[in-house]
Amino acid sequence: xxxxxxxxxxxxxxxxxxxxxxxxxxxxxxxxxxxxxxxxxxxxxxxxxxxxxxxxxxxxxxxxxxxxxxxxxxxxxxxxxxxxxxxxxxxxxxxxxxxxxxxxxxxxxxxxxxxxxxxxxxxxxxxxxxxxxxxxxxxxxxxxxxxxxxxxxxxxxxxxxxxxxxxxxxxxxxxxxxxxxxxxxxxxxxxxxxxxxxxxxxxxxxxxxxxxxxxxxxxxxxxxxxxxxxxxxxxxxxxxxxxxxxxxxxxxxxxxxxxxxxxxxxxxxxxxxxxxxxxxxxxxxxxxxxxxxxxxxxxxxxxxxxxxxxxxxxxxxxxxxxxxxxxxxxxxxxxxxxxxxxxxxxxxxxxxxxxxxxxxxxxxxxxxxxxxxxxxxxxxxxxxxxx
Amino acid sequence: xxxxxxxxxxxxxxxxxxxxxxxxxxxxxxxxxxxxxxxxxxxxxxxxxxxxxxxxxxxxxxxxxxxxxxxxxxxxxxxxxxxxxxxxxxxxxxxxxxxxxxxxxxxxxxxxxxxxxxxxxxxxxxxxxxxxxxxxxxxxxxxxxxxxxxxxxxxxxxxxxxxxxxxxxxxxxxxxxxxxxxxxxxxxxxxxxxxxxxxxxxxxxxxxxxxxxxxxxxxxxxxxxxxxxxxxxxxxxxxxxxxxxxxxxxxxxxxxxxxxxxxxxxxxxxxxxxxxxxxxxxxxxxxxxxxxxxxxxxxxxxxxxxxxxxxxxxxxxxxxxxxxxxxxxxxxxxxxxxxxxxxxxxxxxxxxxxxxxxxxxxxxxxxxxxxxxxxxxxxxxxxxxxxxxxxxxxxxxxxxxxxxxxxxxxxxxxxxxxxxxxxxxxxxxxxxxxxxxxxxxxxxxxxxxxxxxxxxxxxxxxxxxxxxxxxxxxxxxxxxxxxxxxxxxxxxxxxxxxxxxxxxxxxxxxxxxxxxxxxx
Ligand SMILES: Cc1cc2nc3c(=O)[nH]c(=O)nc-3n(C[C@H](O)[C@H](O)[C@H](O)COP(=O)(O)OP(=O)(O)OC[C@H]3O[C@@H](n4cnc5c(N)ncnc54)[C@H](O)[C@@H]3O)c2cc1C
Ligand SMILES: Cc1cc2nc3c(=O)[nH]c(=O)nc-3n(C[C@H](O)[C@H](O)[C@H](O)COP(=O)(O)OP(=O)(O)OC[C@H]3O[C@@H](n4cnc5c(N)ncnc54)[C@H](O)[C@@H]3O)c2cc1C
Numbered sequence: 001x002x003x004x005x006x007x008x009x010x011x012x013x014x015x016x017x018x019x020x021x022x023x024x025x026x027x028x029x030x031x032x033x034x035x036x037x038x039x040x041x042x043x044x045x046x047x048x049x050x051x052x053x054x055x056x057x058x059x060x061x062x063x064x065x066x067x068x069x070x071x072x073x074x075x076x077x078x079x080x081x082x083x084x085x086x087x088x089x090x091x092x093x094x095x096x097x098x099x100x101x102x103x104x105x106x107x108x109x110x111x112x113x114x115x116x117x118x119x120x121x122x123x124x125x126x127x128x129x130x131x132x133x134x135x136x137x138x139x140x141x142x143x144x145x146x147x148x149x150x151x152x153x154x155x156x157x158x159x160x161x162x163x164x165x166x167x168x169x170x171x172x173x174x175x176x177x178x179x180x181x182x183x184x185x186x187x188x189x190x191x192x193x194x195x196x197x198x199x200x201x202x203x204x205x206x207x208x209x210x211x212x213x214x215x216x217x218x219x220x221x222x223x224x225x226x227x228x229x230x231x232x233x234x235x236x237x238x239x240x241x242x243x244x245x246x247x248x249x250x251x252x253x254x255x256x257x258x259x260x261x262x263x264x265x266x267x268x269x270x271x272x273x274x275x276x277x278x279x280x281x282x283x284x285x286x287x288x289x290x291x292x293x294x295x296x297x298x299x300x301x302x303x304x305x306x307x308x309x310x311x312x313x314x315x316x317x318x319x320x321x322x323x324x325x326x327x328x329x330x331x332x333x334x335x336x337x338x339x340x341x342x343x344x345x346x347x348x349x350x351x352x353x354x355x356x357x358x359x360x361x362x363x364x365x366x367x368x369x370x371x372x373x374x375x376x377x378x379x380x381x382x383x384x385x386x387x
Numbered sequence: 388x389x390x391x392x393x394x395x396x397x398x399x400x401x402x403x404x405x406x407x408x409x410x411x412x413x414x415x416x417x418x419x420x421x422x423x424x425x426x427x428x429x430x431x432x433x434x435x436x437x438x439x440x441x442x443x444x445x446x447x448x449x450x451x452x453x454x455x456x457x458x459x460x461x462x463x464x465x466x467x468x469x470x471x472x473x474x475x476x477x478x479x480x481x482x483x484x485x486x487x488x489x490x491x492x493x494x495x496x497x498x499x500x501x502x503x504x505x506x507x508x509x510x511x512x513x514x515x516x517x518x519x520x521x522x523x524x525x526x527x528x529x530x531x532x533x534x535x536x537x538x539x540x541x542x543x544x545x546x547x548x549x550x551x552x553x554x555x556x557x558x559x560x561x562x563x564x565x566x567x568x569x570x571x572x573x574x575x576x577x578x579x580x581x582x583x584x585x586x587x588x589x590x591x592x593x594x595x596x597x598x599x600x601x602x603x604x605x606x607x608x609x610x611x612x613x614x615x616x617x618x619x620x621x622x623x624x625x626x627x628x629x630x631x632x633x634x635x636x637x638x639x640x641x642x643x644x645x646x647x648x649x650x651x652x653x654x655x656x657x658x659x660x661x662x663x664x665x666x667x668x669x670x671x672x673x674x675x676x677x678x679x680x681x682x683x684x685x686x687x688x689x690x691x692x693x694x695x696x697x698x699x700x701x702x703x704x705x706x707x708x709x710x711x712x713x714x715x716x717x718x719x720x721x722x723x724x725x726x727x728x729x730x731x732x733x734x735x736x737x738x739x740x741x742x743x744x745x746x747x748x749x750x751x752x753x754x755x756x757x758x759x760x761x762x763x764x765x766x767x768x769x770x771x772x773x774x775x776x777x778x779x780x781x782x783x784x785x786x787x788x789x790x791x792x793x794x795x796x797x798x799x800x801x802x803x804x805x806x807x808x809x810x811x812x813x814x815x816x817x818x819x820x821x822x823x824x825x826x827x828x829x830x831x832x833x834x835x836x837x838x839x840x841x842x843x844x845x846x847x848x849x850x851x852x853x854x855x856x857x858x859x860x861x862x863x864x865x866x867x868x869x870x871x872x873x874x875x876x877x878x879x880x881x882x883x884x885x886x887x888x889x890x891x892x893x894x895x896x897x898x899x900x901x902x903x904x905x906x907x
Contacts, residue, residue, distance in 0.1 A: 068772060068774065069669075070665065070668065070669035070773070070774045071668070071772040071773050071774050071803075072668060072671075072773070073772070093671055094671065114618075124586075124590065127589070127590075127618055127621050128586060128590050137865065141861050141864070141865055142859070142861055143861060143862050143865040143866075144858060144859065144862045145862070145866075147837075147838070147839050147857070148772065148837050148838075149770045149771065149772055149802075149803055149837070149838045149839055149842075150773070150802055150803065151578055151582070151587065151770050151799070151802040151803070151804045151839075151842040151843065152770055152838075152839040152841070152842060153575065153576045153587075153625050153839075153841050153842065153843055153844075153845050153846075154839050154840060154841050154846055154850070154853075154854065154857050154858075155846070155854065155857070155858060155862070155863075155866055155884070155885075156622065156625070156626060156866045156869050156870070156884075157576070157589065157621060157622055157624065157625045157626075158622070158865070158866070158869070159621075160589065160618045160621025160622055160624075161617055161618060161619075161621065161622045161869075163618055163621070164613075164617065164618055165617055169617075180673070181671030181672070181673065182671075204531065207530075207531055207533070208530075208554055208642070210645055210711075211711075212642075212645075212710065212711060250710075250711065250714055251714060251717060253713060254711055254713050254714040257711065257713045258711065301611045301612060301614070302611060303529075303531075303532045303610065303611065304531065304532050304533070305529075305531040305532050328532070328611065353610070353611065354611045355611060355614040355615060357614070357615040362615040363615075364615060364616045364617045367615065367616040367617070369616065371605065371607070371619060371872070371873070372616050372617050372619070374872040375617060375869070375872050378868045378869060378871075378872050379865075
């Protein structure tokens, strides 16, 4: 029998210990007409699931199923914490290069949320790493896709479909990832630009840089200063209009050589040096930059070439932005309190190209396009999974 | 069809005309399955007129002679002549063609260059073949934002050629890149030698525009990726033509490496060679490419290209590292050391660009050389975990001996993606049977070792019978449901990828008539 207990809000928590128990839960839900959610109750209070929804937590399914390190693949149960997986892989000098920032985040949630951080510029995202899945759909059917080998085109690619599906198509129970070696060294450099044109010119040069950056992040503090963000989670002081953070990796001599290239590319800016109180490591940056999620934080995905224009326009309207410059991703913080940040973003993005989304609002399961709706009803015809 | 892949097999050239043939029965049973609306593929004059009104008579083939060319792709075991071939020039024409097929309940299949090695564009049960080769515009190249927009008929290498001198390229480089189309690559999720480091097609596709089997023009993803929804482009890639007809593709383009070093490591034993592969990957080095060629294939290549391969070596590894000028030498040195520690007799570094280009030409045109070895050959596409390469190659050697069938190997060793090429004479029925048994055993062993029966060629019609060895019944039901979400009545590329009703007719053919196929 599946363990269950009540959480703080009195909501019933179901803790299956095996895929068979997950199936059992699904069958019971189908039978009783109840609904299930894999969403954690987060501090941010994102889980607004009503009481009738029973929450499934896979923390008991936290085993390594198979780690043939020399094949550079790993298969784990979906309830394992990403931080735990990171540790296990590090022992073999390997990594799943997806920036993890929440010690409690499970591998299943990582994949279902398609979490991606600064190093997506150099390493890509989870769609590039998930090579096999096991999941249980809304009818209690266990399904697999992919396998344990790095190259495999047998059958439809349901792995990709499950990445970013946010618990709306099935409960992931097991995942196989392809891995990368840990780099010998990583180095971060930050540059400041007072002027949009200089910043844009540096980004254009970096696009064809002789160096090979793995991360290319920025932040842009809006003016007037009164509306600048107050938190100092990032490593660069907030009075810098445009700050660019660039990470490189490799052998020590490769890193130093690349930094010289970056200095040339960023000649229009000024290198920010650490006074010792600032942590200029890639690790620190990946753990902090971009992850101070606020309610209503809006994400814009635009063309990298339009990033400076979008950030500058938002800045002029009092919004600070930060994000992944190399990927054209901006996170917009609504500190003005008096405008509808979404409307402003939509307006700006409609002129430059791209999409605007909010984590809580823009759930893929709410996507109205007919194809997504059909897939949703294929996997979850009774709407067991809350969106 | 690329070299070596053509040529009818005795007894099969008249298959399509014969309504008693297994293929016909396959098509018939497929079409009568529960959800399928097509009961019979009857091409009426009215239907032909409607198609002609869309594409004009010059872009429509319906005479028997002309159609024969389209009876198969690079997989020549099974043949089926389409009733009509049309060559649309734009998405609107594709919409009109698919809509007409819907109205008359005619099955249709998209086709690119026809280099599929799995029968992906076999028109099972006849119907309309939509040949995409006239939609070959490169619509846009945006270097700053690193993407290109292409029509599906663009030949893979033409995109990279169009990018020459810009410092960018399109990374997936199937050995057939001189012929195959990007639409075909999307449909099969193609790989190539450099996918070891750079990933396969799906890792480079940002968006797809396609005509659904219902005739709607749908865009999923785009230049800024997939937006907020499900990763529909990710699901679409590799669907082998069963989700609709691709009319436009947004692909990522990749920076050229600043430097590369290309090496040829020479070994006196296959075991040492596979050990070196295992040691390189095990050491956490991901070269840009790591390809193995054994003695048999090297001999054929030497005859064809006079590269200077050592004919007495048991196997060679073609290894390329790329990246920063400051880093490649150290990586090349480590690889050289690992190869020597594993018993390499010699590791040669390409000294000139010309030498490197010739080495790659040899590798990519290996198929052309195989004709020198045997009248017929059959290429398999198994995958094993990379560290199982030594074991599977020993097994292949043992199978070769046991069935007395010569097998040569040229493959993507770094990915564990094997291409054993079984050499035979198709006129010798008994030998043909042994080839089938040997192929089956090799692919079965790949599954036993934790691998798959296809790394890049796809399931097509060729490997349908393996699907239920790889997947559970429930997996296949879920996949079938996904197929229905896109293609509810199965009229788009019937009889492919999934062992739905009717697929069983196929094993019968497979067992008796392996194809003479292009190797890679
Ligand atoms: C306002 C806000 C903005 C955010 N913006 C971003 C962003 O831009 N980028 C980003 O990467 N993250 C973003 N996040 C996500 C955040 O970093 C956490 O990942 C998230 O809050 C996780 O907590 P959770 O309670 O939503 O669910 P979790 O339990 O962590 O699960 C995350 C998602 O995965 C599903 N899930 C969990 N386990 C499984 C499983 N086994 N099988 C199937 N589905 C499963 C859940 O249903 C949920 O949809 C944002 C969060 C908030 C609150
Ligand atoms: C010598 C040789 C070497 C090869 N080397 C490799 C290799 O290294 N790596 C590799 O992955 N493959 C390789 N292949 C296999 C083959 O080239 C690939 O599968 C290729 O992607 C097929 O492209 P094509 O344009 O020829 O497609 P086709 O053979 O015409 O069609 C293949 C599949 O794609 C579908 N399709 C084609 N166009 C469209 C479209 N516009 N919309 C929807 N579906 C479509 C067809 O219906 C069919 O299912 C090789 C083949 C040969 C002959």
